[in-house]
Amino acid sequence: MERFFKKIILYAKLPEMRLFWFFLPFLIVLLAINILYLPQSWALVSSGVFLILGVIILINNLRLARLNLEIKIERNELMSIISNLRDGVIAYDPNFKILIFNQAAEQIFNLQNKDIVGQYFNPERAQEKRFKLISQIIFPSLAPTVVRRSEPGAYPQVVDISFDEPEIELRVATDRIIDPKGQLLGFVKLVHDRTREIELLRSKTEFIAVASHQLRTPLTGIHWVFESLAKQNLEASQKELVDKGLEASVKLSKIVNDLLDVSKIEEGRFGFQFENVNIIAFLEELIKDVGPSAQQFNIKFYFKKPTEQSIVLSVDAQKLSMAVSNLIDNAIKYNVPNGEITLGVERVKDQPYVQISIKDTGIGIPADQINKLFTKFFRAENVSSAHPDGTGLGLYIAKNIIKRHGGEIWAESEINRGSTFYFTLPTDPKLIPPREILYGEE
Numbered sequence: 505m506e507r508f509f510k511k512i513i514l515y516a517k518l519p520e521m522r523l524f525w526f527f528l529p530f531l532i533v534l535l536a537i538n539i540l541y542l543p544q545s546w547a548l549v550s551s552g553v554f555l556i557l558g559v560i561i562l563i564n565n566l567r568l569a570r571l572n573l574e575i576k577i578e579r580n581e582l583m584s585i586i587s588n589l590r591d592g593v594i595a596y597d598p599n600f601k602i603l604i605f606n607q608a609a610e611q612i613f614n615l616q617n618k619d620i621v622g623q624y625f626n627p628e629r630a631q632e633k634r635f636k637l638i639s640q641i642i643f644p645s646l647a648p649t650v651v652r653r654s655e656p657g658a659y660p661q662v663v664d665i666s667f668d669e670p671e672i673e674l675r676v677a678t679d680r681i682i683d684p685k686g687q688l689l690g691f692v693k694l695v696h697d698r699t700r701e702i703e704l705l706r707s708k709t710e711f712i713a714v715a716s717h718q719l720r721t722p723l724t725g726i727h728w729v730f731e732s733l734a735k736q737n738l739e740a741s742q743k744e745l746v747d748k749g750l751e752a753s754v755k756l757s758k759i760v761n762d763l764l765d766v767s768k769i770e771e772g773r774f775g776f777q778f779e780n781v782n783i784i785a786f787l788e789e790l791i792k793d794v795g796p797s798a799q800q801f802n803i804k805f806y807f808k809k810p811t812e813q814s815i816v817l818s819v820d821a822q823k824l825s826m827a828v829s830n831l832i833d834n835a836i837k838y839n840v841p842n843g844e845i846t847l848g849v850e851r852v853k854d855q856p857y858v859q860i861s862i863k864d865t866g867i868g869i870p871a872d873q874i875n876k877l878f879t880k881f882f883r884a885e886n887v888s889s890a891h892p893d894g895t896g897l898g899l900y901i902a903k904n905i906i907k908r909h910g911g912e913i914w915a916e917s918e919i920n921r922g923s924t925f926y927f928t929l930p931t932d933p934k935l936i937p938p939r940e941i942l943y944g945e946e
């Protein structure tokens with residue numbers, strides 16, 4: 505009961521109750537006049553009407569006051585959550601007028617909330633030095649390097665934006681603010697500062713780069729020793745040992761080279777050199793190289809060529825051959841004896857892309873692991889016993905190579921039936937990203 509009264513007193517003090525308090529004296533005066541001057545029966549009726557009216561106004565005002573108070577509390581809670589978020593939050597209306605700019609955003613953009621809230625933005629404002637960074641976030645097309653992480657047109661839009669001066673790496677998620685009727689009220693951007701994360705990753709990568717670089721020279725020595733020994737006239741038991749050593753040194757060199765490639769990719773210095781290449785002739789050459797190893801496992805190889813003789817694309821032939829060879833090697837390695845591989849090339853309908861597919865009849869990939877396929881060091885559960893010596897780096901490298909070309913890579917698979925790996929390459933060189941970016945674990 506006490507709480508109820510406290511609540512009533514709280515509501516009674518709210519501004520929404522002012523109208524009621526303003527009319528209350530008039531109501532009382534009218535009531536008094538009624539009682540004093542009207543005949544008793546009329547006075548009774550009109551006082552009743554006045555009382556009912558008064559109660560209706562009171563209840564309505566109390567309801568309004570309660571609702572407004574709840575909205576205010578919710579709004580304050582939301583604002584305090586937003587202002588304490590570790591990621592920057594920027595909200596603006598459809599005319600690009602800034603509505604919200606929290607503390608984290610103040611730090612990232614080196615701007616004060618009071619200087620920015622209420623300001624209208626357009627691409628020209630990027631000319632003003634202090635608004636350059638925020639303009640590039642609101643209009644990412646102005647930013648020096650942008651990598652899209654979500655499908656075009658889909659919300660939330662996620663992009664990674666890198667700046668050189670100052671050196672900042674940001675991940676920006678943009679979503680629309682829509683009312684229940686579907687009307688667009690504005691946009692909200694969540695800005696995550698990844699500069700430190702990227703720095704840490706760089707130092708980890710540097711360690712791997714130095715370690716694998718140091719390992720390469722002694723490994724070449726070991727490999728050379730085994731190779732020379734293998735050429736000697738050896739007894740059968742000695743030859744067996746030397747062959748095993750040679751095989752191990754080849755595998756070790758592959759691991760070290762893969763690690764070195766990964767560290768170069770992660771440092772953004774894999775060094776791509778684009779040239780115009782007829783992709784059909786390029787794939788035909790590659791098949792010649794893998795032919796013998798497919799034959800070794802009695803695997804039939806088919807190449808489904810398009811009708812056109814030549815499709816010229818801008819690619820780094822050496823890097824692309826690394827990616828495609830890895831996909832074909834996997835299709836051989838994870839196939840069944842007497843299996844088949846089909847390589848296909850086709851233009852994507854109504855889109856400026858060519859799609860290449862590598863289909864095998866092999867062991868397949870467990871459905872619950874297919875989403876991890878292109879992550880670093882991933883090896884599926886069904887391969888570890890039969891093929892213990894993979895690194896799990898080939899597909900990660902392949903993904904980075906394809907993405908650097910402006911393409912996408914993905915796979916479909918059915919366990920014990922086979923897998924198909926697909927990748928696309930743009931036919932329009934404008935769709936090739938302007939510089940090397942790490943396409944990490946996501």
Ligand code: ADP
Pocket residue numbers: 830834835838864866867868869877882883884885887893894895896897898899900923
């Ligand atoms: P590696 O082959 O050295 O293990 P990759 O990165 O090339 O490394 O492949 C990662 C994993 O993906 C493999 O270990 C395997 O589990 C799975 N995989 C790749 N290609 C195929 C394929 N064609 N069929 C079945 N599994 C595959």
